[in-house]
Amino acid sequence: MTDRTVTPFAADVYKAVTEIPKGKVATYAQIALMSGHRGAARAVGNALHVNPFFGSVPCHRVVNASGALAPDFAFGGVDAQKRLLQDEGVVVVDGRVDLEEYQYR
DNA sequence: CAACTGACTCACT
DNA sequence: TAGTGAGCCAGTT
Numbered sequence: 001m002t003d004r005t006v007t008p009f010a011a012d013v014y015k016a017v018t019e020i021p022k023g024k025v026a027t028y029a030q031i032a033l034m035s036g037h038r039g040a041a042r043a044v045g046n047a048l049h050v051n052p053f054f055g056s057v058p059c060h061r062v063v064n065a066s067g068a069l070a071p072d073f074a075f076g077g078v079d080a081q082k083r084l085l086q087d088e089g090v091v092v093v094d095g096r097v098d099l100e101e102y103q104y105r
Numbered sequence: 106c107a108a109c110t111g112a113c114t115c116a117c118t
Numbered sequence: 119t120a121g122t123g124a125g126c127c128a129g130t131t
Contacts, residue, residue: 009128028113032127043128045112050129062112070112 010047012036017048020061023089024104025097027065045070060084067099 006014012035019034020026026034028041037043048059060081063069069078069085069092082092090102 007129032113037127039114039125040127041113042111042126043113046110046127046129047112049112051112059112064112065114 006053007047009035009037009040009043010050013044013047014051014053014057017057017059017062020058020104023102025061025063025067025085025090025099025102026104027063027067027099029065030103030105031062041065061088061090061104063097063099066096067103068096 013031016031016035017026028044029039031044032038032040035044044062048057048062051057051059060069069081078095082095085092085097090097
């Protein structure tokens with residue numbers, strides 16, 4: 001078991017995700033960039049996938065470059081994530097958000 | 106040490 | 119407008 005602690009990269013990712021203010025969202029590439037790992041969008045997604053801080057990290061605020069929620073979402077379905085976002089004031093339409101309005105920059 | 110996988114992104118057809 | 123291919127990064131085996 002190599003867990004019990006996360007990799008430095010994941011720590012940066014979680015930190016960046018936590019930096020996302022309520023009512024805002026960010027793309028995987030955005031997280032990678034603000035975490036100091038430009039172009040590591042895939043690694044970010046992977047880090048969140050194994051996210052041990054689920055519940056502590058608002059991964060539901062992380063969307064892809066299209067503003068769409070993860071199709072293979074692990075929260076319990078896109079519906080759950082959509083509900084969380086809407087509860088924060090983010091308007092989710094057809095499982096997508098308006099990055100121009102809600103993307104944190 | 107090398108190879109495979111993946112919640113991604115961009116460009117082309 | 120939709121689908122496919124190639125590229126980049128980090129982690130795991």
